[in-house]
Amino acid sequence: MRANRQSGPKTQQSDHCHAPVIELEDVSFGYDHQKVIQQLHFQILERDFVGLIGSNGAGKTTLLRMIVGLLKPTEGSIRLFGTPMNRFKDWDRIGYVPQRNAFNPLFPATVKEVVMSGLYGRKGLFRRIAKKDQQKCTDALGALGIEHLRDRKIGQLSGGQQQRVFLARALIHNPELLILDEPTVGIDTETQRMFFQMIQHMHQHHQITFLMVSHDLDMMHAYLGDQAKQVNGKLQFHVRHSHETQDCSEDDLMHTLRHLQSERPFEAMAVKEG
Ligand SMILES: Nc1ncnc2c1ncn2[C@@H]1O[C@H](COP(=O)(O)OP(=O)(O)OP(=O)(O)O)[C@@H](O)[C@H]1O
Numbered sequence: 001m002r003a004n005r006q007s008g009p010k011t012q013q014s015d016h017c018h019a020p021v022i023e024l025e026d027v028s029f030g031y032d033h034q035k036v037i038q039q040l041h042f043q044i045l046e047r048d049f050v051g052l053i054g055s056n057g058a059g060k061t062t063l064l065r066m067i068v069g070l071l072k073p074t075e076g077s078i079r080l081f082g083t084p085m086n087r088f089k090d091w092d093r094i095g096y097v098p099q100r101n102a103f104n105p106l107f108p109a110t111v112k113e114v115v116m117s118g119l120y121g122r123k124g125l126f127r128r129i130a131k132k133d134q135q136k137c138t139d140a141l142g143a144l145g146i147e148h149l150r151d152r153k154i155g156q157l158s159g160g161q162q163q164r165v166f167l168a169r170a171l172i173h174n175p176e177l178l179i180l181d182e183p184t185v186g187i188d189t190e191t192q193r194m195f196f197q198m199i200q201h202m203h204q205h206h207q208i209t210f211l212m213v214s215h216d217l218d219m220m221h222a223y224l225g226d227q228a229k230q231v232n233g234k235l236q237f238h239v240r241h242s243h244e245t246q247d248c249s250e251d252d253l254m255h256t257l258r259h260l261q262s263e264r265p266f267e268a269m270a271v272k273e274g
Pocket residue numbers: 031032036054055056057058059060061062063
């Protein structure tokens with residue numbers, strides 16, 4: 001696995017050999033007078049796959065938005081990779097795919113530019129691109145079956161196509177933590193299946209920690225089991241740890257993308273849409 005992948009400082013000694021990636025300490029949040037999350041105490045460790053399940057309005061998106069720093073807890077604290085949220089700067093260690101929203105059809109960026117912005121941030125949307133980064137972009141687009149869309153405007157794509165663009169964007173910088181908010185909404189069943197296969201491979205063979213919201217209970221239970229590790233209000237946390245699995249000899253996540261690309265999992269989809 002990625003040799004230079006570092007763990008954050010181990011903030012607390014536990015009997016577990018993996019360091020905490022996300023630590024939520026008595027976190028509460030409310031919008032105006034509506035309390036959404038109350039005194040949530042939960043820890044996500046390196047190589048955990050956490051599936052967050054809950055009915056509509058349970059607070060799943062709200063929790064993810066707090067974890068990526070877009071909302072501030074009303075009470076309690078959050079640490080990322082051992083660092084308190086207000087001092088955390090290593091955002092490139094985290095890939096985040098928010099819940100899908102209709103994209104403004106007039107937004108001028110192309111698919112390639114949106115995916116590349118996963119490497120360079122917002123400033124990089126229109127900057128000159130290094131050759132090795134071009135290759136990463138090609139790999140990510142290929143793995144998700146959207147090479148043929150690379151020069152299209154993002155706002156002119158279908159919802160499912162846009163979702164794959166945002167997945168490619170989240171994967172391109174080889175993140176240590178992937179946070180996915182209903183990533184397969186609007187995607188057809190076959191592509192959903194391929195997507196779950198892909199993230200399971202990433203979880204089992206690479207040092208990637210996952211936090212994923214999904215209403216696909218069949219998939220969540222199949223991979224993470226029926227028993228929630230923790231319940232808080234209407235939120236259920238299902239966890240699977242990949243401690244037992246071997247690392248890939250490959251040291252880069254792009255291996256997974258190339259591997260998948262060689263199997264052409266999304267080819268049928270791409271042809272259908274082409
Ligand atoms: N910006 C906001 N202002 C006020 N209330 C909000 C806001 N965003 C969400 N809420 C409310 O907070 C509650 C939790 O919303 P949230 O989006 O976190 O739920 P969710 O579990 O992600 O739901 P879903 O499964 O429908 O996506 C809901 O009652 C929602 O109406």
